Amino acid sequence: xxxRIAVFLSTxxxxxxxxxxxxxxxxxxxxxxxRISARLVSEDLLEVSYRIADGYYLYKDRFSFKVExxxxxxxxxxxxEAEWHSDEFFGRSEIYRRQVTIRIPLETPPGRxxxxxxxxxxxxxxxxxxxxxxxxxxxxxxxGRPLELPQQ
Amino acid sequence: xxxxxxxxxxxxxxxxxxxxxxxxxPLTREPKVDTGALMATSLPDMQGQRRQxxxxxxxxxxxxxxxxxxxxxxxxxxxxxxxxxxxxxxDLQIIGIAVDSETNVRQFAQTHPINYPVLIGNAGAIxxxxxxxxxRGGLPYTIVLDRKGRALRLFHGDLTEATLAPFVDRALR
Numbered sequence: 001x002x003x004r005i006a007v008f009l010s011t012x013x014x015x016x017x018x019x020x021x022x023x024x025x026x027x028x029x030x031x032x033x034x035r036i037s038a039r040l041v042s043e044d045l046l047e048v049s050y051r052i053a054d055g056y057y058l059y060k061d062r063f064s065f066k067v068e069x070x071x072x073x074x075x076x077x078x079x080x081e082a083e084w085h086s087d088e089f090f091g092r093s094e095i096y097r098r099q100v101t102i103r104i105p106l107e108t109p110p111g112r113x114x115x116x117x118x119x120x121x122x123x124x125x126x127x128x129x130x131x132x133x134x135x136x137x138x139x140x141x142x143x144g145r146p147l148e149l150p151q152q
Numbered sequence: 153x154x155x156x157x158x159x160x161x162x163x164x165x166x167x168x169x170x171x172x173x174x175x176x177x178p179l180t181r182e183p184k185v186d187t188g189a190l191m192a193t194s195l196p197d198m199q200g201q202r203r204q205x206x207x208x209x210x211x212x213x214x215x216x217x218x219x220x221x222x223x224x225x226x227x228x229x230x231x232x233x234x235x236x237x238x239x240x241x242x243d244l245q246i247i248g249i250a251v252d253s254e255t256n257v258r259q260f261a262q263t264h265p266i267n268y269p270v271l272i273g274n275a276g277a278i279x280x281x282x283x284x285x286x287x288r289g290g291l292p293y294t295i296v297l298d299r300k301g302r303a304l305r306l307f308h309g310d311l312t313e314a315t316l317a318p319f320v321d322r323a324l325r
Binding site for chain 1: 219223225278288290310
């Protein structure tokens, strides 16, 4: 009986330590937690999507978008409905989980050469870790085929 | 099974459990992190004076990477303030490295007084945290160093005074 108890307790100790070690390693790189893609839906509409890993979220008020091409001008950004999140410092904030698609009208058409979108986002993990605001540059071709460039 | 075999089994299992506990216990398991870059780093403090982390060598250091845009980071600041207040005279030195701007840090410190040095690293300090063991670049990130500047323990995510105290107490002994 004593042997069984000892085996049981030691197994529990080893498992607990292993789970603790795994929890640290399980945290994702920001680019794995938040995957961006963008496409031109038409000559005057751009869609930017983020695929968000389970247990992670992006803040609605920390998105910003601009273009690196003076000829193209972005219209007012259209966000879908967000969910509420509370913390003791920022109070209630709107966040997105799993997936979000943001629509941005183009006030001037991109032309044949396309343009480069600069997208900034910031998010956190439910385990109590947040990531630096991330800047992505996405080259959008006139045909609507996106070419994603490395994060800066 | 005879009594002698039972005793042998019990002692064997206990020995394995003790060894597993020793090597897997975070209090005794030291991370393999090169702290050379961290100790050599020099950054301005909130008064604009450049400070090198290495100048605090000889004390037990708790280096905390944080930012004002990171709610879990802000949550743990009062916990670190309490720990510094309690053990500062015992050779504990907490150092905050803000992955943030001086303006944001000053604004936060006006309403949340901080009793340990905060060095302003701006966004670039996240790379320093990666060199110091923060593989995923998340914040807050905290590293406990012994008096010789060796890493004793890494913490990803927010901390409480109670979580940190056993590691600091052990290093101060």
